[in-house]
Amino acid sequence: MxxxxxxxxxVTLVGASFAQKKITTSATVNFDATTKLDAxxxxxxxxxxxxxxxxxxxxxxxxxVKSFSFGNPKxxxxxxxxxxxxxxxxxxxxxxxxxxxxxDIKFKNDGTYSANVTGDLxxxxxxxxxxxxxxxxVNGKTITTTxxxxxxxxxxxxxxxxxxxxxVSTDPKISxxxxxx
Amino acid sequence: MTGPEKRMKPWIKKILIMGLILLIGxxxxxxxxxxxxxxxxxKREAAFxxxxxDLIHEFEKYDSLSNKKYTEKIITVNGRVxxxxxxxxxxxxxxxxxxxGAYIIFAFQQQHLMEAKQIKEGDSVSIKxxxxxxxxxxxxxxxxxxxxxxxxxx
Numbered sequence: 001m002x003x004x005x006x007x008x009x010x011v012t013l014v015g016a017s018f019a020q021k022k023i024t025t026s027a028t029v030n031f032d033a034t035t036k037l038d039a040x041x042x043x044x045x046x047x048x049x050x051x052x053x054x055x056x057x058x059x060x061x062x063x064x065v066k067s068f069s070f071g072n073p074k075x076x077x078x079x080x081x082x083x084x085x086x087x088x089x090x091x092x093x094x095x096x097x098x099x100x101x102x103x104d105i106k107f108k109n110d111g112t113y114s115a116n117v118t119g120d121l122x123x124x125x126x127x128x129x130x131x132x133x134x135x136x137x138v139n140g141k142t143i144t145t146t147x148x149x150x151x152x153x154x155x156x157x158x159x160x161x162x163x164x165x166x167x168v169s170t171d172p173k174i175s176x177x178x179x180x181x
Numbered sequence: 182m183t184g185p186e187k188r189m190k191p192w193i194k195k196i197l198i199m200g201l202i203l204l205i206g207x208x209x210x211x212x213x214x215x216x217x218x219x220x221x222x223x224k225r226e227a228a229f230x231x232x233x234x235d236l237i238h239e240f241e242k243y244d245s246l247s248n249k250k251y252t253e254k255i256i257t258v259n260g261r262v263x264x265x266x267x268x269x270x271x272x273x274x275x276x277x278x279x280x281x282g283a284y285i286i287f288a289f290q291q292q293h294l295m296e297a298k299q300i301k302e303g304d305s306v307s308i309k310x311x312x313x314x315x316x317x318x319x320x321x322x323x324x325x326x327x328x329x330x331x332x333x334x335x
Contacts, residue, residue, distance in 0.1 A: 071218055
């Protein structure tokens with residue numbers, strides 16, 4: 001009997017902990033590398049996978065690099081070539097991190113909160129630590145997280161003639177928007 | 182005095198005209214390439230027409246080969262909608278293998294968002310779009326395949 005109760009308790013606890021982890025497969029990641037010389041290098045990816053664990057503060061997102069949709073076919077082609085993202089060799093980009101001020105965010109109370117996020121961003125096969133703030137909006141059972149940050153592409157081994165010529169930003173802006181229901 | 186030696190030699194003239202034509206042609210080509218936009222997917226011909234579950238199983242079994250075969254090609258996928266996901270003004274449609282959890286997700290071209298919003302869970306649909314490839318998700322621990330610039334086949 002004791003074993004049955006213990007097993008039941010464990011199953012319940014495991015189930016409860018899983019329930020804290022929220023996942024969306026329709027997060028949006030925007031990429032903006034436009035400069036004064038060129039307004040074309042910007043794209044959006046609407047099929048990113050993102051997760052948020054409201055209990056531990058663990059956050060993550062991942063994208064298929066070729067899912068970035070540009071307005072211009074030639075720029076999209078350049079973006080995926082070996083000179084840029086080399087997406088045949090490095091098909092995914094990922095972020096894994098955590099909210100460091102979890103106590104400040106009341107996931108059970110509607111409101112807008114500022115989250116400090118730190119973690120590792122892997123891009124072009126290179127992993128670098130990233131620290132940034134994110135806005136967390138709690139509205140009933142829906143949690144929307146938004147984070148804007150810039151990366152230095154050279155840190156990730158992304159170089160190229162267009163970057164050197166000033167047609168592509170050396171520190172593009174990345175925006176991640178995830179709605180968890 | 183306007184001697185014949187001041188006139189441009191015919192072969193130089195020809196080269197200059199050819200050069201000018203090439204320059205104008207080159208400028209036009211550059212202008213065309215960098216102002217070109219992706220065409221309406223509904224008007225493009227599909228390279229492959231596949232069943233959703235067959236496509237998922239192909240990616241699960243032969244990920245690398247499938248990526249080479251389908252990525253950046255226009256594909257028509259027929260299948261049953263397992264889920265619709267809305268975010269802000271956009272909508273994505275999913276077709277999921279309930280056994281493994283692997284799925285295909287379709288993001289739509291702006292001009293086809295309204296028709297995508299009419300689709301409901303359980304509907305059998307035909308969707309055409311640009312395959313972005315598939316990979317294993319470490320978050321979901323399953324394979325997923327993404328499509329961009331999709332349109333609903335009518």
